Amino acid sequence: MQKIPKLLQVVLIVVGVYFGFVLLFDFILGQVIPSSLLNMYMFFIVAGVLAVYTATEDGTRELVAPIKSLVEDPSKKKTRNIVFAVTPVAVALFVYLQLVPSLEAPLELRSIHPAPPSTVKIYGKRFDLRTLVNPYRKLEEEDPEEFRAMVEAGASIYIQNCHFCHGDKLDGQGPYAAGLNPVPLNFQDVGTIAQLQESFLFWRIATGGPGLPDEAAPWISSMPVWQEFLTEEEIWQVILYLYDYTGRRPRSWEE
Amino acid sequence: MRLVSKWLRIVGLGCLLMGAPSGYAADGSPENGEEIYLKRCVGCHGVDGDGLGPGAERLLPPPRDFTSGMFKIMSTAFDGYIPQDQDIFKMIKLGMPGTAMPGWQDILSEQEMWDLVAYIKVFPGYDEEEPGAAVEYVEQVPSSEDSIAKGKELFLEDDRCSECHGEDGKGNAIKRLLGDNGERTWPRNLTKPWTFRHSNNPKDIFTRISVGIPGTQMPSFADPASKKVLTPEERWHVANYVQSLAKTSEAVNPENTVIKAARVDQAIPDDPYDEIWTDALPSTFFMVPQIIAENRHFTPSNDTITVRSIYTPTEIGILLEWDDRTFSQPGDEDSEKIGDSPLYEDKVAVQLPVTIPTGMEKPYFVMGDRDNAVNLWRWRGGTTSEPEAVSQISATGVGTGVELDAEGLMGRGVYKSGTWRVLFKRSLITESEDELQFREGVFIPIAFFAWDGSNGESGTKHILSTWYWLVLESSSSSVPFLGSLLALILVLGLEFLWVRSSSLQEENH
Numbered sequence: 001m002q003k004i005p006k007l008l009q010v011v012l013i014v015v016g017v018y019f020g021f022v023l024l025f026d027f028i029l030g031q032v033i034p035s036s037l038l039n040m041y042m043f044f045i046v047a048g049v050l051a052v053y054t055a056t057e058d059g060t061r062e063l064v065a066p067i068k069s070l071v072e073d074p075s076k077k078k079t080r081n082i083v084f085a086v087t088p089v090a091v092a093l094f095v096y097l098q099l100v101p102s103l104e105a106p107l108e109l110r111s112i113h114p115a116p117p118s119t120v121k122i123y124g125k126r127f128d129l130r131t132l133v134n135p136y137r138k139l140e141e142e143d144p145e146e147f148r149a150m151v152e153a154g155a156s157i158y159i160q161n162c163h164f165c166h167g168d169k170l171d172g173q174g175p176y177a178a179g180l181n182p183v184p185l186n187f188q189d190v191g192t193i194a195q196l197q198e199s200f201l202f203w204r205i206a207t208g209g210p211g212l213p214d215e216a217a218p219w220i221s222s223m224p225v226w227q228e229f230l231t232e233e234e235i236w237q238v239i240l241y242l243y244d245y246t247g248r249r250p251r252s253w254e255e
Numbered sequence: 256m257r258l259v260s261k262w263l264r265i266v267g268l269g270c271l272l273m274g275a276p277s278g279y280a281a282d283g284s285p286e287n288g289e290e291i292y293l294k295r296c297v298g299c300h301g302v303d304g305d306g307l308g309p310g311a312e313r314l315l316p317p318p319r320d321f322t323s324g325m326f327k328i329m330s331t332a333f334d335g336y337i338p339q340d341q342d343i344f345k346m347i348k349l350g351m352p353g354t355a356m357p358g359w360q361d362i363l364s365e366q367e368m369w370d371l372v373a374y375i376k377v378f379p380g381y382d383e384e385e386p387g388a389a390v391e392y393v394e395q396v397p398s399s400e401d402s403i404a405k406g407k408e409l410f411l412e413d414d415r416c417s418e419c420h421g422e423d424g425k426g427n428a429i430k431r432l433l434g435d436n437g438e439r440t441w442p443r444n445l446t447k448p449w450t451f452r453h454s455n456n457p458k459d460i461f462t463r464i465s466v467g468i469p470g471t472q473m474p475s476f477a478d479p480a481s482k483k484v485l486t487p488e489e490r491w492h493v494a495n496y497v498q499s500l501a502k503t504s505e506a507v508n509p510e511n512t513v514i515k516a517a518r519v520d521q522a523i524p525d526d527p528y529d530e531i532w533t534d535a536l537p538s539t540f541f542m543v544p545q546i547i548a549e550n551r552h553f554t555p556s557n558d559t560i561t562v563r564s565i566y567t568p569t570e571i572g573i574l575l576e577w578d579d580r581t582f583s584q585p586g587d588e589d590s591e592k593i594g595d596s597p598l599y600e601d602k603v604a605v606q607l608p609v610t611i612p613t614g615m616e617k618p619y620f621v622m623g624d625r626d627n628a629v630n631l632w633r634w635r636g637g638t639t640s641e642p643e644a645v646s647q648i649s650a651t652g653v654g655t656g657v658e659l660d661a662e663g664l665m666g667r668g669v670y671k672s673g674t675w676r677v678l679f680k681r682s683l684i685t686e687s688e689d690e691l692q693f694r695e696g697v698f699i700p701i702a703f704f705a706w707d708g709s710n711g712e713s714g715t716k717h718i719l720s721t722w723y724w725l726v727l728e729s730s731s732s733s734v735p736f737l738g739s740l741l742a743l744i745l746v747l748g749l750e751f752l753w754v755r756s757s758s759l760q761e762e763n764h
Contacts, residue, residue: 179541
């Protein structure tokens with residue numbers, strides 16, 4: 001660090017962090033970082049780095065020394081002329097690119113697991129989602145045979161209605177998944193049904209996309225309103241199947 | 256005694272080592288296979304392997320009936336009927352694109368998939384029989400312009416392949432084709448390689464041409480009894496030609512969600528095939544069947560639509576192009592013969608919001624919602640007694656459509672060689688409050704609906720897309736240029752002042 005001029009250190013840190021973000025999001029996480037978010041992060045990085053390097057007067061002097069000498073030292077006249085010629089052109093180019101209208105699709109951020117309402121009207125009845133439990137869950141211990149039958153009924157309902165989007169393997173990659181945006185939920189993922197209570201699933205299945213609150217962009221969700229196609233019993237059965245097939249456990253109040 | 260058992264152990268180990276890398280059902284355990292089968296496969300293929308699982312009813316192609324002993328995609332030469340173990344393995348591992356069968360390699364181990372192969376072979380009794388000889392590939396002819404040209408000639412010669420696949424390979428049928436269970440089958444659209452049951456790698460195509468597809472009308476072209484027989488070399492040419500048919504410029508690019516309409520100076524001609532469209536940028540999107548509203552559709556015949564758009568200072572043109580194997584014109588004898596009964600008209604629609612959203616909120620993507628109305632521009636192909644026509648529909652939800660005056664809307668369709676092209680034209684600005692008013696440079700949500708009248712598609716039975724974007728590219732403005740010029744002068748001025756002040760300081764010293 002001693003040998004590298006302070007100015008170069010600042011530049012290296014900022015550039016390094018920038019590409020670090022790109023590497024982390026675009027390649028490791030496989031999710032392209034939106035430019036607006038990256039710009040915001042970089043603003044704080046640059047401000048932070050400058051604050052650290054200009055904390056002492058000596059530091060500030062050391063930081064700007066190369067720039068000062070570029071202007072004041074007659075032996076560096078040639079370098080200065082080059083830098084002074086390139087800078088305005090670069091700035092002009094940047095301004096031009098900023099002003100040219102962008103045709104990048106607008107960014108749409110939506111909440112994937114929005115907070116459920118406390119009560120909801122389904123099948124013309126009012127359900128309290130805070131206390132609602134799967135009426136068949138208790139069979140798992142009380143009557144394993146009957147429970148198996150319930151899971152199997154759920155499997156049939158799933159394959160007749162849900163696999164088209166959520167996939168035969170419950171991985172969100174059904175035959176029509178590629179044509180949908182947002183993409184169907186992947187139930188195998190630890191971040192989905194394993195994090196949710198069965199009452200949440202009941203609400204999401206019964207009221208579908210149009211039943212979502214605005215922060216979850218109900219207008220683009222392709223999830224049908226299943227209370228129009230399935231009975232209450234069938235929805236609870238399919239929920240049993242989702243957990244059984246993936247080997248996940250629903251979240252419950254005790255936890 | 257001890258010596259013998261030691262010897263046996265060595266031989267056993269040797270067999271295991273020899274058997275393992277090549278992979279045979281013999282390495283699989285049907286008992287383990289059954290356990291996996293009962294968990295993963297019965298939903299479609301049924302407990303008895305007869306393809307009558309609860310999911311079967313809504314699937315086309317239907318799930319394979321293993322008890323029939325017929326396997327569609329195999330590499331056993333045309334005179335055999337038992338697939339190679341590898342064929343079954345590959346179907347399980349990679350799945351069958353274009354069907355509901357997924358690839359299982361991400362959740363099943365190699366061993367588990369071999370166990371399944373062993374179990375599936377029990378249904379038709381193939382566990383006790385040997386498969387026939389595999390297809391001989393002789394010597395692969397690498398793809399070249401020359402080979403592709405030869406392949407094309409053979410493809411068209413005596414209507415060898417074009418009889419079912421169409422002159423341009425789009426599978427535009429002139430015959431009504433049925434599978435072994437009486438189900439409707441469609442000749443492959445060879446320009447859409449992502450729908451091939453196996454890849455569009457020439458070797459896989461060579462295999463299909465040589466073996467045919469058992470249980471369908473796709474014959475073997477290696478069978479010397481066939482009038483259309485081809486030598487292995489000729490089959491490689493055809494395979495290379497078929498691979499070359501892939502329409503890569505019109506494949507779906509998931510990154511592209513924006514249709515960019517360029518501004519043109521001349522008026523937009525009425526002909527959907529006018530040259531003006533050759534420069535327009537195509538955007539292709541996936542379409543899925545409507546399974547959200549009552550009267551759902553589970554057996555679509557098409558999966559994509561290609562959209563282009565241009566505009567002038569006064570009007571906009573939106574050109575829709577999609578492959579449709581059947582020209583559906585009620586009353587027309589040929590149409591009636593090929594299409595499912597009852598036959599409907601082919602239709603297509605563009606869906607737009609009535610007002611361009613300012614925030615994130617858009618109308619519900621299927622026909623809008625109570626708070627956000629949509630505009631549908633719908634074109635229908637007409638019958639033998641009625642000409643093609645357009646209508647304009649305003650809707651605030653499924654089943655709420657109201658016909659508006661469609662006077663200002665033009666729609667014209669042309670069906671050519673398995674492809675529909677429909678051009679819509681409307682003025683950018685209208686006087687109606689129920690119609691979208693176009694503006695340059697803003698993102699306008701746009702979605703698409705299409706109906707294949709020969710596939711029972713009418714009303715809510717259709718395919719549709721989710722919302723995409725349409726942008727009328729702003730006409731060249733001088734703002735970016737002037738802005739950057741100003742920045743250039745400003746920076747130069749600052750530099751000048753800086754140098755001047757530092758040299759003045761020096762002089763003062």
